[in-house]
Amino acid sequence: xxxxxxxxxxxxxxxxxxxxxxxxxxxxxxxxxxxxxxxxxxxxxxxxxxxxxxxxxxxxxxxxxxxxxxxxxxxxxxxxxxxxxxxxxxxxxxxxxxxxxxxxxxxxxxxxxxxxxxxxxxxxxxxxxxxxxxxxxxxxxxxxxxxxxxxx
Amino acid sequence: xxxxxxxxxxxxxxxxxxxxxxxxxxxxxxxxxxxxxxxxxxxxxxxxxxxxxxxxxxxxxxxxxxxxxxxxxxxxxxxxxxxxxxxxxxxxxxxxxxxxxxxxxxxxxxxxxxxxxxxxxxxxxxxxxxxxxxxxxxxxxxxxxxxxxxxxxxxxxxxxxxxxxxxxxxxxxxxxxxxxxxxxxxxxxxxxxxxxxxxxxxxxxxxxxxxxxxxxxxxxxxxxxxxxxxxxxxxxxxxxxxxxxxxxxxxxxxxxxxxxxxxxxxxxxxxxxxxxxxxxxxxxxxxxxxxxxxxxxxxxxxxxxxxxxxxxxxxxxxxxxxxxxxxxxxxxxxxxxxxxxxxxxxxxxxxxxxxxxxxxxxxxxxxxxxxxxxxxxxxxxxxxxxxxxxxxxxxxxxxxxxxxxxxxxxxxxxxxxxxxxxxxxxxxxxxxxxxxxxxxxxxxxxxxxxxxxxxxxxxxxxxxxxxxxxxxxxxxxxxxxxxxxxxxxxxxxxxxxxxxxxxxxxxxxxxxxxxxxxxxxxxxxxxxxxxxxxxxxxxxxxxxxxxxxxxxxxxxxxxxxxxxxxxxxxxxxxxxxxxxxxxxxxxxxxxxx
Numbered sequence: 052x053x054x055x056x057x058x059x060x061x062x063x064x065x066x067x068x069x070x071x072x073x074x075x076x077x078x079x080x081x082x083x084x085x086x087x088x089x090x091x092x093x094x095x096x097x098x099x100x101x102x103x104x105x106x107x108x109x110x111x112x113x114x115x116x117x118x119x120x121x122x123x124x125x126x127x128x129x130x131x132x133x134x135x136x137x138x139x140x141x142x143x144x145x146x147x148x149x150x151x152x153x154x155x156x157x158x159x160x161x162x163x164x165x166x167x168x169x170x171x172x173x174x175x176x177x178x179x180x181x182x183x184x185x186x187x188x189x190x191x192x193x194x195x196x197x198x199x200x201x202x203x
Numbered sequence: 204x205x206x207x208x209x210x211x212x213x214x215x216x217x218x219x220x221x222x223x224x225x226x227x228x229x230x231x232x233x234x235x236x237x238x239x240x241x242x243x244x245x246x247x248x249x250x251x252x253x254x255x256x257x258x259x260x261x262x263x264x265x266x267x268x269x270x271x272x273x274x275x276x277x278x279x280x281x282x283x284x285x286x287x288x289x290x291x292x293x294x295x296x297x298x299x300x301x302x303x304x305x306x307x308x309x310x311x312x313x314x315x316x317x318x319x320x321x322x323x324x325x326x327x328x329x330x331x332x333x334x335x336x337x338x339x340x341x342x343x344x345x346x347x348x349x350x351x352x353x354x355x356x357x358x359x360x361x362x363x364x365x366x367x368x369x370x371x372x373x374x375x376x377x378x379x380x381x382x383x384x385x386x387x388x389x390x391x392x393x394x395x396x397x398x399x400x401x402x403x404x405x406x407x408x409x410x411x412x413x414x415x416x417x418x419x420x421x422x423x424x425x426x427x428x429x430x431x432x433x434x435x436x437x438x439x440x441x442x443x444x445x446x447x448x449x450x451x452x453x454x455x456x457x458x459x460x461x462x463x464x465x466x467x468x469x470x471x472x473x474x475x476x477x478x479x480x481x482x483x484x485x486x487x488x489x490x491x492x493x494x495x496x497x498x499x500x501x502x503x504x505x506x507x508x509x510x511x512x513x514x515x516x517x518x519x520x521x522x523x524x525x526x527x528x529x530x531x532x533x534x535x536x537x538x539x540x541x542x543x544x545x546x547x548x549x550x551x552x553x554x555x556x557x558x559x560x561x562x563x564x565x566x567x568x569x570x571x572x573x574x575x576x577x578x579x580x581x582x583x584x585x586x587x588x589x590x591x592x593x594x595x596x597x598x599x600x601x602x603x604x605x606x607x608x609x610x611x612x613x614x615x616x617x618x619x620x621x622x623x624x625x626x627x628x629x630x631x632x633x634x635x636x637x638x639x640x641x642x643x644x645x646x647x648x649x650x651x652x653x654x655x656x657x658x659x660x661x662x663x664x665x666x667x668x669x670x671x672x673x674x675x676x677x678x679x680x681x682x683x684x685x686x687x688x689x690x691x692x693x694x695x696x697x698x699x700x701x702x703x704x705x706x707x708x709x710x711x712x713x714x715x716x717x718x719x720x721x722x723x724x725x726x727x728x729x730x731x732x733x734x735x736x737x738x739x740x741x742x743x744x745x746x747x748x749x750x751x752x753x754x755x756x757x758x759x760x761x762x763x764x765x766x767x768x769x770x771x772x773x774x775x776x777x778x779x780x781x782x783x784x785x786x787x788x789x790x791x792x793x794x795x796x
Contacts, residue, residue, distance in 0.1 A: 071513065074495035075478055079437070113497040113654075115479030116437055133400035133594060133630040134556035136644050142781040146759045170481060170648065171399035172438055174216050175554060175630070176252030176562030185440055187219035193757050193783060 052091045059084055060092060064099045074102060074110060078117060087118040115170070122165035123158045125203050127183050132171030134178040143179045144168070146196050163203070205263055206240035207287060209233075212257040212323060214248035214409045215441050220255035221275060228276045229258070232283050239287050247410020249323035250564040251310065254298050260286060272298040272307070310561055310580055315542065317550050318403075318526040319566045322410030327445050330452040333413040339458055341532035345421050346466045354425040355381060358528065361536035362548030367393055367484070367521030368599065368625045369701065370547075370614040376518060379508040380426040383516035388428040391512065391519040392419055393489060394435040394442070397481040398597030399648065401628030403552040404522035406564050408435070408442035411526070412449035416472065418525030420458060421532060423470045426518050431470065434489055436477040446474055481598075481652035485700045486511075486519050488654065499654045500700035521626070523552055543569035547613035551624070557594075557631040558585045567612070574608040577631055589634040591732075592716070596625025598645045598652075599705030601712030602638060621712040623705065637734035638717040639724055643671035645709035653702060660703030663694035667710060676737040679725035684714060733795035736780040740796045743784075745770040747792035754784035754793065 052060075063080040067073035077100065081092050088111050097104045111117040129144050147166055151159050158165040174180045177189025181196075188199055211217070211226045226245065233241040242263075249257050254272030258279070261268045269292050271282060278296060286292045292300070298307040325332035333339070345354055359374030380388065392415060396404040408415060419431055435443055450472055453459040461469045475493050482488045483498040490512050492498035511517025527549065531539045540548045547569040553576065556562045560582035567576065573593055577583065584590050592602040601622030603610065610616050617624050632641065650664035667690050670683050691707030698704050714721060723729045730738040743754070743763075748770040755763040755771055762778050765771030773784070785793040 072475075072493050072495035075492065076476070079476060079478065109497055110495070113480060117478065131399070131648075133597070133628070133641075133644070134562075136399075137557050137630060137632055137636055137641070139781070142759065142783060145779060145781060149759055169438065170397065170479075170652070171401075172215075173396065173402035173405045174219055175400055175402055175556035175628070177216055177219055177255075178556060178562075180219065187215055189216070189219040193759055 052089075052095070056085070057095075060095055061099075064096065068100065074100060074107070075114075078107075078111060082117060087121050089121075120158070121162075123162045125164050125184055127164055127166045127181055128169040128172065129166065130172045130174070130178070130180045130182070131168045132173075132175055132178070134175035135171075135180060138178045140179050143181065143191055143196065146193055147181070147200070150197060150200050164200075204240050205242050208242045208244065208261040208263055210244045210246050210259040210261070210326075212247070212249045212255060212259075213245040214406060215439075216248060216252045217255045217257065218441070222256040224276055225256050225258065225274050225279055228279050229283075232279070232287075236283075236288075239283075241287070244326050245328070246324060247322045247327045248406040248564060250319065250406075251298060251307065251561065252563040253561050254307070257298070258282070260292075267301045269297050269301075270299040271296045307561065310563075310565075310582070313571060313575055313580055314566055315550055315568050316566045317530045317539070318407060318414070318523055318552050319410070319564065320530070321414065322406060322564075325411065327410050327412055328448055330413060330449070330456065333411070337533060338413055338529075339417055341529035342417050342420055342458060343464065345424055345532060346464055346468060351381060351425050351427065354421060354532070357532060357536050358425070361531045361539040362543070362546075363524065363527055363531065363539070364547065364614065365521060366523035366527070366551065366626065368596065368623065370624060373520060373524055376508065376520070377422060377425050379506070380428075380516050380518040383509060385516050387430070387515045388426055389512045389515055389517040390419055390423045390426060390428040390431040391489065391493070391517060392431070392433040392525055393484060393486075393519055393521045394433050394439075395477045395484050395489065396436060396439075396522070396626065397484050397652075398599075398626050398628050400554070400556060400594065400597055400630045401626050402554045403564060403627045405439050405442050406554075407522055407526050407552070408439065409445055412442075412446045413453065414526045414529060415446075415522055416449055416453055416459070418520075418528035419472065420463070420470055421528050422518065422520065422525065424468055426516075428518070429469050429471065431472045432493055432512075433472065433474045434477060434483070434493060435474060437479065443474060443476065450474070480654075481648075482654045482700070482702050485702060488700070489519065490517065497654070499656050500702075502699060523627070544611060544613045546615055551612065551627060553612075553627045553629050555581045555629050555631070557629075558588065558633040558636070559583065559631045560585055569613045570611045572609050572611055573603065576612065576629070577608070581631065584631070584633050590631070591634050591636055592632045592638065592641075594622075594630040594632065594641065594709075595628075596623040596708070597628050598648050599623055599701065599708055600625045601708045602632070602641060602716065603712070604716040607716075621708065621715055623708070635732050635734065637675070637730055637732040638713040638720045639671060639730075640675050640732075640734050642710045642713045643668065643675055646671055646706070649702065649706040653706075657698045657700075657703055659694045659697035660699075660706065663690050663697075664703070664706050666690055667694070667707070671710070674721065674724045675730070675735040677724070677728040677735070679721075679728075681725065683725055684718070684721050688714065739780060740775065741773055741778060741780055741782065741785065742794050742796060743771050743773060744792045744794055745772075747790050749790050749792075751789065753787050753789065757783045757787045759783065
């Protein structure tokens with residue numbers, strides 16, 4: 052871990068340390084900063100908050116939000132909600148895979164995109180939808196997906 | 204001088220449809236043409252998601268309102284030129300207006316809005332607009348005129364039941380928590396809207412966050428809590444942003460904080476972000492998650508009302524439940540209880556999606572029939588195809604067939620069908636939806652989301668998913684249906700929490716009402732809906748093909764060949780059976796075999 056990272060993580064822990072139930076918000080903030088939960092950061096949190104590392108991994112692997120591997124520059128979430136499924140989420144996924152040369156969910160070789168599935172984005176009326184870096188794109192068609200991906 | 208108030212719908216759906224760029228364009232118009240006197244504002248979800256982006260123009264002199272649908276930058280140019288400059292509304296794009304000549308008027312006919320009364324009308328980022336629409340008046344009345352018991356009594360008499368899904372009477376729940384004697388109590392709002400296909404709570408949090416906060420403060424007063432949490436899923440960034448703003452505003456005006464409105468009552472509210480686990484919608488799992496642990500449910504009793512968050516008495520209600528509270532106090536329980544059926548009072552918000560003409564939000568009095576919701580409010584099935592089933596209640600719910608469409612929407616009647624009310628997601632399916640595939644879809648979801656504590660939920664859902672996958676791949680065996688039923692009953696009976704207890708519902712209801720589809724898959728290796736990829740072949744009818752090439756252009760794997768001279772054909776070895784060609788073909792030349 053670099054010194055910069057260390058002081059950033061220190062600041063995060065400092066902000067939440069006194070609060071009850073601080074582990075999840077601390078991990079969420081670390082992930083926001085690093086993009087994922089690194090091995091070093093687990094060791095760091097374990098020392099600082101006095102939690103066994105096993106407990107921290109228990110929490111990290113329980114929740115879908117946490118990643119243990121460094122993700123690509125842009126995060127694509129493919130909605131797998133009911134409405135999206137019925138209208139064609141699988142095709143959306145296949146088109147994205149093809150465009151980005153992926154065989155399954157994961158990160159592209161150039162580390163530009165990480166594609167993952169998400170249970171539901173709650174924009175069911177615009178199905179099928181995806182979210183890229185927090186922005187929702189709806190009523191997707193093949194052309195639209197290609198255009199959206201090309202704009203990144 | 205102000206002539207027009209222009210309001211843009213800026214819920215997540217509106218933004219996804221392009222509301223930001225329209226908003227910017229309107230901003231430019233207001234700046235370039237100050238003589239028009241435009242006041243520009245934003246609001247939450249208007250409920251007509253299928254018409255997003257929506258823009259409302261209010262003529263401040265005549266007080267007339269016009270709601271335009273599908274407004275992009277180009278349409279705005281024309282609307283501003285015709286409507287604002289010449290004073291002639293562009294009728295063809297108006298979806299609703301005070302003159303009642305919009306194209307989509309009937310979507311609102313059967314609705315009655317309590318929870319959504321402000322959503323889509325006020326600016327959710329302004330506490331002043333909430334106050335102007337009678338906001339926090341109920342809280343003032345509660346703190347000045349009512350004892351704790353009076354509040355609980357009022358809610359009990361209103362007949363309000365928990366809107367998160369299970370339908371437990373809210374007043375009774377509050378009474379349990381209120382009776383506990385302890386130096387510390389908590390109140391929690393469950394905003395972990397995890398059901399795929401549900402977005403009511405998101406719309407309320409984005410469109411009217413103060414109504415939830417006011418409901419929570421009243422609840423806290425009633426049970427004697429001084430601290431509260433909103434547990435909101437991280438997938439809803441806009442809801443979290445607006446809720447954070449609303450809490451700050453309420454603190455500034457002393458609706459939250461110490462000695463609220465110069466009384467002895469204090470209440471502090473915080474937001475906790477969920478980290479993506481469906482099971483955290485269950486009360487004890489949610490509590491574990493706030494405490495920073497893995498969100499796994501535990502045995503009840505003790506109930507959260509006795510030992511909840513950090514072992515203190517805790518009351519948990521859902522977003523929509525809280526959003527009803529202030530209305531009930533302000534308008535009186537009689538008015539609320541006058542709506543609905545004998546055992547299900549008031550209104551319920553539903554999110555409508557799937558194969559219907561009008562997707563969006565609808566708030567209806569309990570007791571209305573499913574048929575009225577689908578065919579009158581939602582406008583019927585897309586492309587006038589045949590209705591097949593309505594999925595109600597998400598992964599805990601079930602699929603209801605055509606013959607039961609006159610079922611009134613209330614807790615007991617929906618339970619009788621094998622589905623549940625659930626949180627309010629309704630996904631409508633047409634003749635092209637395969638019911639076995641839908642069951643497989645939900646079991647995939649529940650087996651992923653099972654926390655793993657109970658053996659039957661952990662392993663049973665997995666086995667069920669395997670059998671269902673097998674059936675949809677054409678590898679179903681004689682006896683699979685019976686095996687599914689057997690495991691379903693074991694999972695339901697041997698699971699600790701609602702997730703496992705209700706996980707088999709999608710399977711049981713589809714077997715009950717669509718057994719013939721299961722049998723076609725197993726015995727004839729055929730998918731009647733033409734959905735299951737392993738069981739279908741897509742072909743192009745040479746007679747019908749007009750050689751336009753649209754199919755080839757839209758094929759994601761480039762497996763369609765042909766030219767202006769030769770009819771197009773699909774290379775079967777490469778085809779992934781996505782059905783894109785079938786959707787885009789103008790002459791319906793693509794057939795499923």
